[in-house]
Amino acid sequence: MTTVPGLSRRGFIVGTGATGLTIGILAACGPGGKDAPAEAGPPPPEVNAWVHIGTDDIVTVRIARSEMGQGTLTGLAQLVAEELECDWDYVKTEYPTPGQNLARDRVWGDFLTGGSRGIRTSHDYVREGGAAARMMLVQAAANRWGVPVEECSAAKSIITHSPSGKTLRFGEVVADAAELPAPESVTLKDPSEWKIVGQSVQRLDTVDKVTGKQQYTTDMKMDGMLNAAVKAAPKRGGSLKSFDAEAVSSMPGVKAVVQVDDTSVAVVADYWWQAKTALDTLPIEWEDGEGSNFSSSAFEADLDAGLTASETFVGNQAGDVDAAFSNAAQVIEAKYNAPHQNHACMEPMNAIAVWTPEKCEVWCPTQNGEAALAATSEAADLPIQNCEVYKQLLGGGFGRKGASDYISQAVKIAKQMPGTPIKLLWSREEDMEQGFFHPITKAYCQGALDADGNLTGLKIRISGQSILAGIMPQALTDGADMIVFQGLLPSGVDARVEDQTIKYTFPNLLVDHAMRNPPVRPGFWRGVNANQNAIYLECFMDELAHAAGRDPLEFRLAHLKDSPKMATVLQAVADKSGWGADDGLSRGLCCFYSFGSYTAACAEVTVGDDGELKMHRIVAATDPGYGVNPQQIDAQVAGSFVYGLSAMLHQEITFEDGETQQKNFNTYNSMRIAEMPEVETLVMPSGGFWGGVGEPTIAVAPPAVLNAIFAATGKRIRQLPIKDQALR
């Protein structure tokens, strides 16, 4: 049992302002909500900010994090429902809006959904919210019966007075409960008592997704709405010089051609296809700027120079590496690289905005509702209190929709057409060109082995781009970007990155970073820097094991003596896959810790004589501490593998003359079902901590496959993606 004294107030504003809230919720459902009758009977009260219960027993759980496919909505609802003791069949979810959050003193905390934090950083207060609501409901029933509250308990949405056997439904006491003061402290269940958490319940949001009823922002309609297509300067650093609106103004449906900001122009038309067609023929002149001649191939030299540069930021250091290398019996070295990548969410960037001199409203997919609201206010040139953002389901986010660039654009277009709802949709080509790209890096790995094949020294030099320097310089630590070292950091040094530390113990270690920033805006891309760091570390560990003449499993385990949790997941995938079996399959291993979870994979592949790769199966294990919904963890593991393996197999964004050379899925391919291996997921929650689920496993699939390719061919692949390389 966990008793939580002195609860923060945020979860427990008892629902007096229910009227305003309910109207807000209607609006949150989309434009249709605006026309819904505001006086459709008195709104049922909310028990607290997290939970609304109707007189019909329907429980509506308010979810602050964004659902983008990862199942957070369902997982968070499970956590609330567990403590609330409600019947799972009555549970629904809804999003509060960022404006409501602001108006209610940030009662729902922050809305940011990234870093696999959806559940792991909000499980405590959503569970507290559920528990407090249950206590109030039980108290209300006890009051009505005039009996001591200790004699009453709740289960499956029914409150029972044990001595008399009397019962009341939640819906029958909800009005009374809403009048009660919030409890001063709550006691959370011990995980061993969980009945809903830890179960593979079905998602709450599936049915509409198979019938076409599920609305995304681009599917919404409003009276008088116009559609906008936008084009920003295709070259890095470019800006808008001029455009000839006249040339397209008489094209079908065209209503306006507007300058959006310094770098982009939009066509507004009755229909989006008309807007795009006109935009494609619009004569536009661009101005070059810094970075407009950037070339990825030329940048190679900068990255290479960084691999041996003397000025670096140190991420992790132990023992005396120089001594280890001078005393080595054998020194092994290898260079790896990882290119720029685009998120390529299935749903391209889009937003709807309505602007009037008094007010600005936005409907959009976003991973960061509060940042979206701030961006709206700035672009609208209106106080934040006069703005509102209604979050819609995301058609994929992967980190890209934490940025608000497309929202600002929609608002700036709408501002030039007051009162007219503007739906902005990017073409796929725009989406490819105007990314926040996964950063480009290279690594120089060196290992010192003694005569017995023991690893006595390890150096990993990362050269390349910093995400923080590019988009969040305020988060740098004395100029250093600690996120560059994801999964390679020391434990016990910096609490902010404790969830991204290395689990191997090496006697002599140096991990450092030569920052080399191209004029390409970087972004957080599912898995972030864990993706390439896992390749650098885990492919090189494989190289070292082979050089030392040792079994790659045994070699890793020898360095995991201080991390039994990591050793456990690694051993589990090896056992499940049949590591060492002589069955015609080649196997490769990887283990990595990131976003607070222990993960491992064993890939089983064959490589044909013609070099054709077939990935047969990947056995994956994850220990995220607690597993809220194992079948959704399985979905996240398999899904993250598609994202990570697509990058490994096919994806790279290159720039020439400042412009992306890849414009669509024909040149920026994404994995198809034929390439997909079977995935066997071992969910191994060991308890006592809360790790992430959406991202950690993405890192382990590519190194496991690359190591398996080596096992099959004896050839190392160190350049990514592998698409054009001969595997034999």
Next chain:
Amino acid sequence: MATLKVNGQVMTVDVDDSTPLLWVIREQLGLTGTKYGCGIAECGACTIHIDGQAVRSCVYPVGALAGDEEITTIEGLSEDGSHPVQQAWVELDVPQCGFCQPGMIMAAAGLLNDNPDASDEDIDATITNICRCGTFTRVRKGIHLAKTKKA
């Protein structure tokens, strides 16, 4: 001006002949279940059926229709979500974000129309839709499960 029969209803729309069927369906007809993902027939998000065959509507000019084809969109696949593929999808919780799923489901249903006993090899050859969330393992299971279900 084009006449088309969508989900059993005959409709006339006033659009340029070159307008892709995808945009006519989404914008003029307001059937927004069919999605835009690439516009170049690469991703399959826009998959619909024309006379029971899966077609990528983003590169199909509306002017190429004769007018008597039976066009089916995700909204018309079944009246109540009871198509075998839809049942299987719900049972296995296939969708993640769901954005690619109308196209994925129409591609799967098109495959089973042609080949009610589709094998893994048939799936590999025919289902070339992109899913960035990575639902492929469940899509494959879903197609096999759908084979066992009745509408």
